[in-house]
Amino acid sequence: MESESAIESRNLTRRFGNLVAVNHLSLSIPRNIIYGFLGPNGSGKSTTIRMLCGLLMPSEGEVRVLNHRIPGEAEGLRHKIGYMTQRFALYEDLTTLENLRFIARIYSLPPGEHVRRIDQALDTYNLRAQTMQFAGTLSGGQKQRLALAAATLHKPELLFLDEPTSAVDPQSRRDFWETLFHLVHGGTTILVSTHYMDEAERCHRLAILDGGTMAASGSPAELMANMPAHVVEVESDLPQKTHDALEGNADILSVTQLGLRIRVLVEKSRQNPVEYIRLLLRDAAVEAGVNPARPSLEDVFVASTGIHKKRGAA
Amino acid sequence: MKAGLLRIFAILGKETLQLRRDRLTFGMIVGIPLIQIILFGYAINTDVRHLRAAVADQAHTQLSRRLIEDVQASQVLDIVTSANTGEELKELLDSGKIHVGLLIPPDYERRMMQPDRPAVQLLVDGTDPVILSTARGLATMPRTGPHGREQTAGIFEFRNYYNPERRSSVFVVPALAGVILTMTMVLFTAVAIVRERERGNLELLINTPVRSGELMVGKVLPYILIGLIQVSLILILGHLLFNVPVNGDLLDVYLAALAFITANLMLGLVISTLAKTQFQAMQMTFFFFLPSILLSGFMFPFDGMPKAAQYIAEILPLTHFVRLIRGIVLRGAELGQMMPDLYALFLFAALTLLLAVTRFKKRLG
Numbered sequence: 001m002e003s004e005s006a007i008e009s010r011n012l013t014r015r016f017g018n019l020v021a022v023n024h025l026s027l028s029i030p031r032n033i034i035y036g037f038l039g040p041n042g043s044g045k046s047t048t049i050r051m052l053c054g055l056l057m058p059s060e061g062e063v064r065v066l067n068h069r070i071p072g073e074a075e076g077l078r079h080k081i082g083y084m085t086q087r088f089a090l091y092e093d094l095t096t097l098e099n100l101r102f103i104a105r106i107y108s109l110p111p112g113e114h115v116r117r118i119d120q121a122l123d124t125y126n127l128r129a130q131t132m133q134f135a136g137t138l139s140g141g142q143k144q145r146l147a148l149a150a151a152t153l154h155k156p157e158l159l160f161l162d163e164p165t166s167a168v169d170p171q172s173r174r175d176f177w178e179t180l181f182h183l184v185h186g187g188t189t190i191l192v193s194t195h196y197m198d199e200a201e202r203c204h205r206l207a208i209l210d211g212g213t214m215a216a217s218g219s220p221a222e223l224m225a226n227m228p229a230h231v232v233e234v235e236s237d238l239p240q241k242t243h244d245a246l247e248g249n250a251d252i253l254s255v256t257q258l259g260l261r262i263r264v265l266v267e268k269s270r271q272n273p274v275e276y277i278r279l280l281l282r283d284a285a286v287e288a289g290v291n292p293a294r295p296s297l298e299d300v301f302v303a304s305t306g307i308h309k310k311r312g313a314a
Numbered sequence: 315m316k317a318g319l320l321r322i323f324a325i326l327g328k329e330t331l332q333l334r335r336d337r338l339t340f341g342m343i344v345g346i347p348l349i350q351i352i353l354f355g356y357a358i359n360t361d362v363r364h365l366r367a368a369v370a371d372q373a374h375t376q377l378s379r380r381l382i383e384d385v386q387a388s389q390v391l392d393i394v395t396s397a398n399t400g401e402e403l404k405e406l407l408d409s410g411k412i413h414v415g416l417l418i419p420p421d422y423e424r425r426m427m428q429p430d431r432p433a434v435q436l437l438v439d440g441t442d443p444v445i446l447s448t449a450r451g452l453a454t455m456p457r458t459g460p461h462g463r464e465q466t467a468g469i470f471e472f473r474n475y476y477n478p479e480r481r482s483s484v485f486v487v488p489a490l491a492g493v494i495l496t497m498t499m500v501l502f503t504a505v506a507i508v509r510e511r512e513r514g515n516l517e518l519l520i521n522t523p524v525r526s527g528e529l530m531v532g533k534v535l536p537y538i539l540i541g542l543i544q545v546s547l548i549l550i551l552g553h554l555l556f557n558v559p560v561n562g563d564l565l566d567v568y569l570a571a572l573a574f575i576t577a578n579l580m581l582g583l584v585i586s587t588l589a590k591t592q593f594q595a596m597q598m599t600f601f602f603f604l605p606s607i608l609l610s611g612f613m614f615p616f617d618g619m620p621k622a623a624q625y626i627a628e629i630l631p632l633t634h635f636v637r638l639i640r641g642i643v644l645r646g647a648e649l650g651q652m653m654p655d656l657y658a659l660f661l662f663a664a665l666t667l668l669l670a671v672t673r674f675k676k677r678l679g
Contacts, residue, residue, distance in 0.1 A: 053521055078523040089518035093335050094328070105324035106522045108317045150518075 005064075006031045006158050006189040007052060012061035014047050014212075021047040023212040024061070029191065029205075034184055036203030037193040038301060044212035045193035046086065049160050052191070053083055066158055079107065082156035086163045088143045092136030096127055096146055099135055100153060107154040121149040125179070141172030148176070152183065159183065161192040165199065177202055197298045208304045215304035220297055227295040229253050229303040230273040234262040234281070236288035245284030246277065254302050263293065265303050321524050325532025329506070333536060339502065343540050347494050347547045354486050355556050365448065367391035367414040368406050370398055373422035381418065381434065390452055391416070403437050413439040414452075484559075487552035488643040489612045491545050492574065492635040496606050497599070498544065499575055502537050503582025504595040512591060526674045534579045541575035542568065549643075561646030569649055570642060573659040574635040580666035581631075587673035606632040634658045 007029040014022040022044040029035045037045045050056040052065055054074025063070040068077045090099045100121060104114045122128045125145040130138060135146060144164060151159060161180075165173045177199070180190055192203065200206055201220050208216040208223070216223055236242045239257050247255045251267035266273035278290050295303075333339060367385075371378050385391050391414055397403050403415030415437035419425065425433040436452065510516045519529060545568070552558035560567065581602065589595035607613060609623055610632035616624065627633045634655040641647035649656060 055517075055520060075523070075525075078521070081521070083518070083521040085514055085517045087514040087517075089514040091328070091332065091515060092513070093332050098328075098331060102324055102328045103522070105327070106321055106519075106524055108320050108523070 004031065005029060007035075007063075007065050007191070009052070009063045010061055012048065012051060012063055013059050014044075014051060014056065015059045021212050022051065022058075025209075025212070025214055027207065027214075029189070031189045032184060032187060033204035034180060034190045034192060034202070036200050036206045037191070037209055038195065038197075038200040038206055038297075039193075039209035039215075040195060040305065043209040043305075045209055046162055047212075048209070049083075049162050049191065049193060053077075053081060053160055079154060080157045082151035082154065082159045084147050084151040084159070084161045084164055086166065088135075088147055088167075090135050090143075090147060090150055093134060095132050095134055096122075096138070097131045099146065100150060103150045103153050109154065117153055117155075121153055124182075125149040140167040141169065141175070144168050144172065144176060145179075148179065152188075157187070157189065159188055159190045161190065163193055163195070165194070165196065173199070197296070197301065200301075201297050208301060210305040216300065223300045224295045224297060227268075227300055227303060229268050229295075229299070230266040230270065231293045231295045231299050232264045232266060232273050232277050232290060233293040234264060234277065234288045234290050235260060236262065236286060238286060238288075241284070242281065242286050242288055245286050246280055249280055251276070256302070262288075263299070265299060317523070318525065318528055321528045322532045322535075325524070325529060326535050329533055329536050333540075342498065343544065344547065346498055347491075347544050348551065350494055351487060351490060351548055351551050351555070354490050355552070363389050364392045365390060365413045366394045366411065367416060368395045368397050368403055368412045369393050369416045369418065370396065370400065370403050371418045372398075372420045373418050375423055377426065378418045378422050381422075382416070385416065385452070388452070390448060400435070400437070407437055407439055410439075484556065484644065485640075486612075487548065487556055487558045488639040489610075489636045490552075491548040491571070492610070492632050492639060493607055493612055494544060494548060495541055495571070495575060495635075496578055496632050497603055499537060499541050499578035500582040500585065500602065501596065501599045502540070503534060503579050504585040504589060504599055505592050506533055506537075507583065507586035508589050508592050508595045511586075527671065530583060530670065530674065534583065537579055537582075538572070538575055541578075542571060545571040558643070560643050562642035563648065566642045566649040567639065570635065570638040570656065570659075573656055573663070574631055574638075577631040577659045577663040577666065580663045580670060583670035584666050584673065587670055606630050609633065611636045628658070629662075631659055631662050 005028050007027055009025060009027040012022055012025040012027070013020065025044070025048060037048065039045050047056065051058050052063060052070065054065075054071045054077060057071055065077060066080050068074070068080075070077070091102070094102065097118070100118045101114075104118060109117060122131060125148060127142065127145055127149065130142055130146075135143065138146060144167070148161075148164070151161075165176055168176065173196075180192070184190060192199070194200055203220065205219050206217060206223060207214050216228070218226065234242055234246075237260070239260055239262055242262050243255050243257055246252055246262070246264055251270045253265040253267060254263075255265075256263045264277060266276065270276055274290055274292055281288050281290070369382055371382065382393065386393055393416075394412065395406065397406060397415070400415075400417050403412075403417060406412045407415055417435040417437060419433075419435070422433055507516075510519070520526075549558075549560060549567070553560070582599075585595055585598045585602075589598055605626065609619065609627040610616075610630055611627070612632065616627065616633070619627065637655050638649070638652055638659075641652050642649065
């Protein structure tokens with residue numbers, strides 16, 4: 001496999017007993033971008049990340065991360081990758097500074113470098129005021145910045161972030177992504193898993209995971225352009241009735257209520273979806289405005305994972 | 315290699331820092347030995363002493379006074395008052411002022427010449443079986459003939475080695491060091507690692523260059539020091555509070571303790587690989603702790619146990635340590651005389667370490 005990619009996997013599979021958490025996943029993740037894993041809980045995001053880090057043995061398949069064969073050469077990879085766990089994994093009974101010092105020593109940074117990098121990290125991640133504060137007493141956003149500071153202290157080439165922003169407010173999340181782009185600018189490759197659409201939309205490239213397989217992949221724009229379904233928006237005073245009238249009909253993939261509007265995904269093969277929906281509503285005697293809409297990433301997500309479910313059921 | 319050493323020190327430093335902050339654990343390190351030694355040393359007392367007693371000496375001879383002195387010297391009885399007649403003694407007993415009455419009849423000296431007749435009457439408060447059995451023990455006291463010790467008429471010549479005053483604290487305290495170490499060492503290491511897993515720290519650590527061996531060594535080392543501190547504390551307290559002597563070589567004591575501590579720490583590591591929560595780790599520790607206390611010879615004499623129990627006891631590190639520490643501290647034995655027990659501890663430590671390392675690796679995926 002060529003060295004251009006940060007991560008290459010072929011038929012990566014992991015089984016836990018009868019459960020197939022990751023099912024023949026083939027990835028090719030280029031360097032120097034933010035690559036997102038988007039998927040619902042239990043779609044195999046964390047399991048995949050753990051296998052790519054060499055923490056979990058694949059049941060099947062080949063993986064190369066930064067040209068290291070995994071899991072055989074995982075130990076040599078440790079200095080080149082950083083990993084930010086889903087849960088805050090630093091020591092709550094140590095201060096910010098003590099945590100960073102501990103990490104610096106674990107990575108055997110030279111003593112001089114050690115002080116300089118911690119100093120730099122305190123500035124970069126805006127933790128100067130919390131230097132002497134116990135990590136357990138930090139806010140969600142501060143904890144997350146500390147976790148990122150710790151994960152990047154040894155300047156990894158590749159950074160794994162497992163649902164990094166699940167415990168922070170929207171402003172902290174924006175700031176967090178700001179720093180991620182800085183890191184990519186500095187040459188780091190980032191693999192991030194999320195179930196937030198707004199986060200997924202910021203990634204350079206995305207893989208939508210569902211049931212351990214790749215449901216779709218590409219840049220957010222490509223994914224929206226190659227949407228595997230029609231998006232139709234219905235406006236009605238009786239959203240509940242509209243909802244009931246549409247759901248369960250042939251070729252209707254999903255019906256989602258957003259206030260008074262209803263977003264409907266229709267199978268791509270159906271010709272003239274707007275007419276089709278008008279017909280369904282007329283039959284149910286519901287008055288509503290029906291218009292085609294631009295797909296959002298959420299639509300892509302619902303359509304991809306929904307199609308997958310249907311196929312799985314068939 | 316050098317990097318590995320640095321990583322061990324990093325873990326070691328972090329662990330020490332956390333330990334210093336964890337007031338509860340820190341308190342337990344000192345508190346457990348302190349409380350236990352006071353509890354066991356004072357409360358678990360199988361030898362009853364200083365029973366309140368009265369004497370009615372109707373003989374008033376040199377020999378009768380000699381008997382009273384002997385009784386007092388045994389410290390079993392404290393002669394708090396005196397009486398003139400048997401009735402007066404009975405009244406004192408009835409009122410609860412005394413537990414034992416000693417009636418020396420006027421013909422005491424003549425009776426002493428007749429071995430088939432008891433010379434002195436012992437009036438005992440039989441409501442407490444412990445007092446009764448103690449007094450019964452007193453009744454078997456050897457007779458002292460009119461011409462002194464040489465003519466003692468007792469059937470047995472009883473000599474009590476190592477613990478001449480028959481104080482149970484002397485027997486209990488050294489072994490108590492082992493009991494306390496079993497509890498604290500196993501529990502501390504097991505909890506220290508399980509806590510990291512519970513809090514998610516381990517997930518971060520295994521992604522760093524730290525190897526599992528380095529992690530284990532770094533985490534276990536501070537507890538070795540703590541264990542040695544506890545041993546010292548117990549021996550010092552035992553000496554100050556209960557006059558427990560250290561007859562053997564202090565270096566031997568610490569060597570035996572070191573082997574025992576290591577065995578327990580390794581067991582703690584094994585438990586840490588089995589337990590998912592701190593609560594489970596605690597349960598497993600107690601599962602191990604209870605048979606250790608009951609079968610090791612700490613509470614009941616090893617030789618009196620059925621064979622099956624003895625086999626189980628041989629597996630437990632505490633059994634071997636109790637033998638070692640009693641031997642060194644009380645008998646003044648040298649470690650070289652008790653190598654099998656020391657080897658047993660090493661073997662236990664090596665096997666548990668092996669188990670811990672293989673299990674720990676599996677955990678990493």
